[in-house]
Amino acid sequence: MPTRKLRLSRAEQAESYLRLRQLQAEGIDVDIPDDWQEPCPLKITRGRQPGIVCDLGGGNTGYAIWLRVVSQGRVIVPEYEISSEWDEGSIDLPYLRETRGRYKFGPLDYAVTEVLNDRLERGLRFNFRGDMVEGVIIAGGCQAIPETYHGAVSVRVTLMDTLERTVQTEIELLVGERMSKRDQCHLRPGGGVHIPDERENTNPPTLPKSSAVELRVGRP
Numbered sequence: 001m002p003t004r005k006l007r008l009s010r011a012e013q014a015e016s017y018l019r020l021r022q023l024q025a026e027g028i029d030v031d032i033p034d035d036w037q038e039p040c041p042l043k044i045t046r047g048r049q050p051g052i053v054c055d056l057g058g059g060n061t062g063y064a065i066w067l068r069v070v071s072q073g074r075v076i077v078p079e080y081e082i083s084s085e086w087d088e089g090s091i092d093l094p095y096l097r098e099t100r101g102r103y104k105f106g107p108l109d110y111a112v113t114e115v116l117n118d119r120l121e122r123g124l125r126f127n128f129r130g131d132m133v134e135g136v137i138i139a140g141g142c143q144a145i146p147e148t149y150h151g152a153v154s155v156r157v158t159l160m161d162t163l164e165r166t167v168q169t170e171i172e173l174l175v176g177e178r179m180s181k182r183d184q185c186h187l188r189p190g191g192g193v194h195i196p197d198e199r200e201n202t203n204p205p206t207l208p209k210s211s212a213v214e215l216r217v218g219r220p
Helices: 010-025 117-122
Strands: 042-046 051-057 060-071 075-077 079-084 102-105 108-111 124-126 132-141 152-160 166-175 216-218
Touching: 042 152, 042 166, 051 152, 060 079, 060 108, 060 124, 060 152, 060 166, 079 132, 102 132, 108 132, 117 132
Parallel strands: 051 166
Antiparallel strands: 042 060, 051 060, 060 132, 075 124, 079 152, 102 108, 132 216, 152 166
16 A cells, blocks of 8 residues: 655755745746745854944934854855844945054944954855854944934844845844034935044044954854
């Protein structure tokens, strides 16, 4: 009497999953069972230092997000998303220009070796189980910090790999001292954030200083 196989083995399920994904990539409308969706093999935790969120003026906000990402296998991460409790769509990575080995974005100031922006924009790569990346993401948003937020707030960081598997976590940031009207940065005509340089008579908000934590890639 023939037997009926009710469940696929893990190997068969993985093979079927890849075939269905290929059909979807070719534009064929197929459904993939929810329980076949493999989790993204990454774990995100807060980095060694506390992160910071601060006013840049003109309704703009700066974020310094310290995190650590550990891989459970070989994976490439080409996509990311960052959102805060009050800003769900405008947070992105700004253009950063290196000056004497540092990246500055308003009052945020970190060594280039600490900042993950360049690697994140190129696509984070993890080559083996236990591979790790740690550093700070410098981001900017167009929604000002609501006056009701003080002390600490959370931002959500989402990473997506090449198989569209996602992992996300909440990272707590300290709220920096808000700028006075006189000290605020302003928007240039036509858009874009203008950060006053040292020749301008401004006093940036007081924020915790960054200690030198080297970006490390390797086994924890």
